[in-house]
Amino acid sequence: MKNTRRNFLQKISIASALVPFSNLKTVANIENNVQETLGEKYEGKKLRVVLCGLGSYATNQLLPGLKQSQMCELVGIVTGTPAKKEAWMAKHNLLEKNCYNYENFDSIKDNPDVDAVYIVLPNSMHAPFTIRAAKAGKHVMCEKPMSMNVKEAKEMIAVCKANNVSLSIGYRLHYEPFTNEVMRLAKDKDFGKVKFVDGKFAWKNRDLKAWRMNYPLSGGGAFMDVGIYCINASRYATGEEPISVTAQAFKTEPEIYRDIEETYQWQLTFPSGAIAHGMSSYAFNAHKLAVHYENGNLEMQPAYDYGPIKGNTSKGPMDFPHTHHQTLMLDGIADSILNNKPFKISGEEGLKDQIIMEAIVKAVKTGKSVKIKYS
Ligand code: NDP
Numbered sequence: 001m002k003n004t005r006r007n008f009l010q011k012i013s014i015a016s017a018l019v020p021f022s023n024l025k026t027v028a029n030i031e032n033n034v035q036e037t038l039g040e041k042y043e044g045k046k047l048r049v050v051l052c053g054l055g056s057y058a059t060n061q062l063l064p065g066l067k068q069s070q071m072c073e074l075v076g077i078v079t080g081t082p083a084k085k086e087a088w089m090a091k092h093n094l095l096e097k098n099c100y101n102y103e104n105f106d107s108i109k110d111n112p113d114v115d116a117v118y119i120v121l122p123n124s125m126h127a128p129f130t131i132r133a134a135k136a137g138k139h140v141m142c143e144k145p146m147s148m149n150v151k152e153a154k155e156m157i158a159v160c161k162a163n164n165v166s167l168s169i170g171y172r173l174h175y176e177p178f179t180n181e182v183m184r185l186a187k188d189k190d191f192g193k194v195k196f197v198d199g200k201f202a203w204k205n206r207d208l209k210a211w212r213m214n215y216p217l218s219g220g221g222a223f224m225d226v227g228i229y230c231i232n233a234s235r236y237a238t239g240e241e242p243i244s245v246t247a248q249a250f251k252t253e254p255e256i257y258r259d260i261e262e263t264y265q266w267q268l269t270f271p272s273g274a275i276a277h278g279m280s281s282y283a284f285n286a287h288k289l290a291v292h293y294e295n296g297n298l299e300m301q302p303a304y305d306y307g308p309i310k311g312n313t314s315k316g317p318m319d320f321p322h323t324h325h326q327t328l329m330l331d332g333i334a335d336s337i338l339n340n341k342p343f344k345i346s347g348e349e350g351l352k353d354q355i356i357m358e359a360i361v362k363a364v365k366t367g368k369s370v371k372i373k374y375s
Pocket residue numbers: 053054055056057058078079080081084120121122123143144145170171172211217225
């Protein structure tokens with residue numbers, strides 16, 4: 001990309017998106033070497049991270065995020081595939097003593113050169129590996145959905161607390177500038193109160209053999225996988241927690257989505273009177289967030305994937321930089337851990353979504369409105 005004025009302005013706005021990280025003046029951008037442009041480099045202690053589960057998301061998103069991160073460093077792996085262990089050790093200069101499999105993972109407790117474990121496994125393995133990592137005294141970063149159910153989520157939080165380690169859930173959008181603007185509008189009310197939120201996330205999943213199609217491993221279907229983005233979005237777009245829900249399930253292709261959910265839609269009510277509609281599916285594609293305020297509207301599409309995210313408000317196009325979400329998130333989590341700052345995407349944040357998801361499933365099963373209780 002040429003070094004145009006727009007690129008320069010983008011770099012400045014990327015840097016300003018980092019204001020919360022007081023000691024961080026730079027940010028990785030997949031197109032620009034911002035660090036070099038701003039002439040600043042983080043020289044402090046880095047969080048030494050082990051990636052657990054070397055599948056698609058770990059390899060294609062979190063690995064580049066760790067490489068570009070200022071405050072994290074990949075020091076090891078946990079994998080059940082011996083060939084991956086050899087390949088990753090060679091390619092990323094990893095020491096054998098920092099590489100584990102699922103059986104010997106607990107011995108990580110004796111490894112002083114690892115600070116944190118990032119769990120990127122099928123959903124059913126999130127709770128067991130979070131608990132094992134926490135008992136080994138390591139900080140935990142865990143992918144969404146944090147667990148299969150509320151009970152597991154509460155146990156994960158309790159075990160991390162008991163072992164004095166942090167728990168963060170991989171809600172990368174909480175560090176993404178377009179999404180931060182949605183959150184700001186809920187707080188500053190430029191367009192008045194939020195009246196209605198509409199979130200849709202669907203993708204065509206035809207991979208019948210993958211864990212996502214296997215209920216015991218996934219805990220559901222599209223709803224667990226991507227519906228969670230719409231639930232989380234309805235919370236950050238309103239700045240409120242929903243109090244009741246009605247919901248419906250549909251299968252347009254029951255022969256494909258035999259054991260898991262295909263299409264869900266739900267309606268949430270919020271204390272202010274705001275309403276949110278959500279939809280998730282594996283049968284088609286949709287990536288949209290719309291927020292309707294008293295005096296204006298916002299629409300983002302795509303709103304949840306790795307970007308570039310695009311959006312408009314009643315005031316015109318949303319003009320924010322395209323950032324590498326995982327890099328920003330990893331630096332944000334590391335900043336919280338290393339500098340004792342509040343966590344944006346804590347286990348408690350994940351637990352709220354799990355509580356809402358469980359209420360939605362109950363609403364589908366009963367066909368009735370379900371009150372959402374957080375304690
Ligand atoms: P993949 O199937 O690509 O990778 C999962 C990895 O887990 C495998 O490669 C394997 O790694 C390991 N694994 C261990 N046991 C099993 C098993 N029984 N079946 C399958 N894999 C197993 O999944 P994704 O990377 O797409 O998803 C992993 C997690 O990341 C999920 O929780 C998902 O929700 C989340 N995710 C989050 C995204 C985000 O934007 N935040 C985007 C995509 C996914 P190995 O060979 O090393 O043992």
